[in-house]
Amino acid sequence: MIFNSLNNRKMKTIQKTILVILLFVSYSLATMAQNLDTMPTAKRDSILISIAKEAVLKYGPDYYRDQYSPIIERNVVPPKGEINTTGEKAGKVFYWVIFPYDETEEQLEYPFAARVTIWVDTSKPSSVFFGNGFGMSIPDNVDLRSDNGEEITPMRYQQRQIIPLYDYNDPDHGSKPPLNLDELIRYHATAKERSKNDTCGNFNPTVSNCVVKQVTAMLNELTIAKQLTLSFF
Numbered sequence: 001m002i003f004n005s006l007n008n009r010k011m012k013t014i015q016k017t018i019l020v021i022l023l024f025v026s027y028s029l030a031t032m033a034q035n036l037d038t039m040p041t042a043k044r045d046s047i048l049i050s051i052a053k054e055a056v057l058k059y060g061p062d063y064y065r066d067q068y069s070p071i072i073e074r075n076v077v078p079p080k081g082e083i084n085t086t087g088e089k090a091g092k093v094f095y096w097v098i099f100p101y102d103e104t105e106e107q108l109e110y111p112f113a114a115r116v117t118i119w120v121d122t123s124k125p126s127s128v129f130f131g132n133g134f135g136m137s138i139p140d141n142v143d144l145r146s147d148n149g150e151e152i153t154p155m156r157y158q159q160r161q162i163i164p165l166y167d168y169n170d171p172d173h174g175s176k177p178p179l180n181l182d183e184l185i186r187y188h189a190t191a192k193e194r195s196k197n198d199t200c201g202n203f204n205p206t207v208s209n210c211v212v213k214q215v216t217a218m219l220n221e222l223t224i225a226k227q228l229t230l231s232f233f
Contacts, residue, residue: 034123035120035121036048036118036121036123037093037120045072047123048072048095048097048118049070049072049097051097051116051118051123051125051144052070052097052099052114052118052125052128054144054145055116055125055128055138055144056099056114056116058144058152058154059128059136059138059152059154060114060128060130060136060154060155060157061154062154062155062156062157063099063113063114063130063132063155063157064099064114065099065100065101065113065114066099067101067102068100068101068102070097070098070099070100071096071097071098071100071112072095072096072097073096074093074094074095074120075094075095075096076092076094077089077090077091077093077094078090079091092119092120092121093119093120094117094118094119094120095117095118095120096115096116096117096118097115097116097118098112098115099112099114099115100112101113101131106159107159108131108132108159108160109131109132109133109160110129110131110133111131112131113130113131114128114129114130114131115130116128116129117129122140124138124140125138125144126138130155132155132157132158132159132160134155136155
C-alpha cells in the first residue's frame with residue numbers, strides 16, 4: 001500500500017509538471033501567432049524588441065547595441081516593380097526594429113548597428129541586416145533561443161573603411177580621413193578654392209566637382225535601393 005501511494009504521488013507530480021509545460025508552450029505559441037497589429041502598442045513593441053534582440057544576438061552579437069532605444073517602423077512590401085522585381089509577398093506588412101549606435105564612437109556603413117525584419121501576421125523574423133552592409137535570412141522554423149544543431153557563423157564586426165583624402169596643400173598633416181560625405185565635399189571646396197590659380201595641373205576643379213556630384217548621386221540611389229531590396233529575404 002505504501003509503495004502504491006508513493007507511485008501515485010509521483011505520477012501526480014509528473015502529470016502536474018507536464019500540464020504546466022503544455023500550458024507554457026501553448027501560451028508562447030499563441031503569443032507568437034498573434035497578429036502584431038492587433039496588440040496594444042506597448043505589448044507589441046515589447047515583443048518586437050525582444051524578438052529582434054534575440055535575432056541579433058544569435059546571428060551577429062557584435063552588432064547588438066542597447067545604449068539607445070530601438071526604433072520601430074511599420075512597412076509594407078511594395079508591389080511588383082523596380083524594387084520588388086518578382087512581386088513576392090507584395091502587400092505583406094512587416095516591422096523593422098532598428099538598433100542605433102553612437103556614430104561618434106564607431107563608423108559603420110549604415111546609420112544603425114542592426115535592423116531586424118519581422119512579419120506582422122506571424123511575429124516571425126525574416127531577416128537581420130547589419131550596419132556593415134551585410135545581412136542574413138532567418139528560416140521560418142528557427143528557434144532563436146536554441147541552436148537546434150545549426151552551424152551558424154555570426155556576422156563578423158567590421159567598421160566602414162574610410163579612404164584617406166590627401167591634401168597636397170597641407171602635406172605636414174598627411175592624409176586626413178573625412179568623417180562623412182559632407183566633409184569630403186567641404187574638403188573638395190577648400191582644395192578648389194586654394195587651387196583656383198593653379199597652373200601646374202595639380203587639381204582640376206571641374207572634373208573633381210563632377211566626380212563628387214556623381215558619387216553623391218550614386219550613393220544616395222544605392223543606399224535607398226539596397227536598404228529596401230535587402231529587406232525581403
